Amino acid sequence: MKLTLRVWRQKNADAEGAMSTYEVDDISPDMSFLEMLDVLNEQLILSGEEPVAFDHDCREGICGACSLVINGDAHGPERTTTCQLHMRSFRDGDTIDIEPWRASAFPVIKDLVVDRSAFDRIIQAGGYVTAPTGSAPEAHATPVPKADADFAFEHAECIGCGACVAACPNGAAMLFTSAKVNHLNVLPQGAPERETRVLDMVAQMDAEGFGGCTLTGECATACPKGIPLVSITSMNKEWLRATRKAGKR
Amino acid sequence: MARTLWDSSVGKKTVMAVSGVIMLLYLVAHMIGNLKIYFGAGEFNHYAHWLRTVGEPFMHYEWTLWLIRIVLVVAVVAHATSAYQLSRRDIKARPSKYVHKKPRASYATRTMRWGGVILGLFIVWHLLDLTTGTVHSGGFQEGHPYQNVVDTFSTWYGDVIYIVAMLALGLHIRHGFWSAAQTLGVGSRSRDRALKTLANVLALLLTAGFIAVPVGVMTGVVS
Numbered sequence: 425m426k427l428t429l430r431v432w433r434q435k436n437a438d439a440e441g442a443m444s445t446y447e448v449d450d451i452s453p454d455m456s457f458l459e460m461l462d463v464l465n466e467q468l469i470l471s472g473e474e475p476v477a478f479d480h481d482c483r484e485g486i487c488g489a490c491s492l493v494i495n496g497d498a499h500g501p502e503r504t505t506t507c508q509l510h511m512r513s514f515r516d517g518d519t520i521d522i523e524p525w526r527a528s529a530f531p532v533i534k535d536l537v538v539d540r541s542a543f544d545r546i547i548q549a550g551g552y553v554t555a556p557t558g559s560a561p562e563a564h565a566t567p568v569p570k571a572d573a574d575f576a577f578e579h580a581e582c583i584g585c586g587a588c589v590a591a592c593p594n595g596a597a598m599l600f601t602s603a604k605v606n607h608l609n610v611l612p613q614g615a616p617e618r619e620t621r622v623l624d625m626v627a628q629m630d631a632e633g634f635g636g637c638t639l640t641g642e643c644a645t646a647c648p649k650g651i652p653l654v655s656i657t658s659m660n661k662e663w664l665r666a667t668r669k670a671g672k673r
Numbered sequence: 674m675a676r677t678l679w680d681s682s683v684g685k686k687t688v689m690a691v692s693g694v695i696m697l698l699y700l701v702a703h704m705i706g707n708l709k710i711y712f713g714a715g716e717f718n719h720y721a722h723w724l725r726t727v728g729e730p731f732m733h734y735e736w737t738l739w740l741i742r743i744v745l746v747v748a749v750v751a752h753a754t755s756a757y758q759l760s761r762r763d764i765k766a767r768p769s770k771y772v773h774k775k776p777r778a779s780y781a782t783r784t785m786r787w788g789g790v791i792l793g794l795f796i797v798w799h800l801l802d803l804t805t806g807t808v809h810s811g812g813f814q815e816g817h818p819y820q821n822v823v824d825t826f827s828t829w830y831g832d833v834i835y836i837v838a839m840l841a842l843g844l845h846i847r848h849g850f851w852s853a854a855q856t857l858g859v860g861s862r863s864r865d866r867a868l869k870t871l872a873n874v875l876a877l878l879l880t881a882g883f884i885a886v887p888v889g890v891m892t893g894v895v896s
Binding site: 432595626671 | 860
């Protein structure tokens with residue numbers, strides 16, 4: 425395959441960025457999108473140019489490191505992570521636009537790499553359970569109803585890649601935060617912090633400068649792990665419940 | 674609790690949802706009342722007069738009406754203020770656009786902000802036209818709403834402004850009602866289809882019901 429790539433290049437956080445055009449040839453349809461970028465970078469290094477910086481790690485769709493907006497879609501045209509996107513999803517001769525996640529809470533560090541530590545701070549605010557350290561507790565000591573376990577697992581699938589923020593026209597982190605809140609709030613292990621978790625995580629989300637939810641549904645469409653839009657509804661419900669309880673105290 | 678509500682983006686959305694539902698309930702009553710215009714000047718004017726005497730003798734003349742007006746003003750101000758503040762926040766959160774643009778979201782979703790502004794301006798015109806009579810076409814007659822309505826919809830601009838605003842209202846309710854349900858935590862996977870259908874039915878009924886009045890005047894059924 426022969427492709428024209430238009431890639432966002434930006435020297436550092438303070439520099440002005442712009443789209444640069446590159447040609448790549450001999451791309452196999454079996455290559456992953458990141459392997460295609462590896463080919464581009466080898467080409468750039470050989471010609472003495474600065475390679476394109478992009479985030480990647482496990483390359484098997486479970487770590488949440490890769491983060492590219494491809495032709496206007498977070499993670500590209502397939503519902504998966506960028507690393508699991510293959511070149512067979514494109515056609516020979518295509519022009520592909522590659523941009524970083526766009527949100528003021530995710531500033532660009534270099535080229536296609538953005539700073540997602542805002543997510544870490546949301547997790548720090550309440551994405552944990554109080555558990556005594558030491559040996560692992562007996563698995564059957566705390567019964568969890570099957571439906572709750574399924575609900576928790578569905579939300580635990582969130583890999584924190586930030587595609588929801590990138591896709592949201594408001595740069596909102598509601599889907600991410602709701603996945604983390606719902607995952608722990610439904611389980612008995614998460615019950616002690618049920619109220620403080622949702623209040624603190626939403627407060628931190630606001631403090632990081634993420635936008636609000638207008639229920640466009642772009643986040644759930646972009647999510648490679650299929651976190652549903654209704655997760656946000658569940659979190660709103662938890663937030664209202666916690667606010668009511670906090671008011672009574 | 675009030676502070677937490679107003680300080681949080683989720684709380685402000687709650688304010689929007691509750692004020693939106695209050696306005697929606699009012700609109701349903703307003704629309705049903707409007708349809709009495711099809712039963713002649715007598716019944717319509719009698720209905721309009723009754724609105725001022727609701728609750729008597731417990732309530733004094735027009736007390737109930739003013740109570741409703743106060744609730745509505747509070748709802749409109751709360752709705753608009755939170756919408757403005759949330760929109761400012763949203764725009765700030767996404768300062769740079771993507772180079773590769775794609776058509777996003779449904780028309781109803783994309784027009785919420787501008788649609789809301791249009792509806793706000795419409796309410797101002799509507800009150801000046803048919804409540805105070807300040808910008809009314811022809812002589813505004815206090816206590817003769819039937820004639821006033823016929824006068825307004827006998828002008829082309831009266832019809833255009835009203836019909837455009839009611840179409841904007843339909844779109845606003847279509848996304849707004851369903852969104853309010855999500856914000857208030859009422860939505861769920863099993864209820865989603867029912868809520869979306871209800872939003873569409875409400876939007877359609879309200880738009881059709883309101884537009885029926887200018888259509889009646891334009892076709893000569895109401896004169």
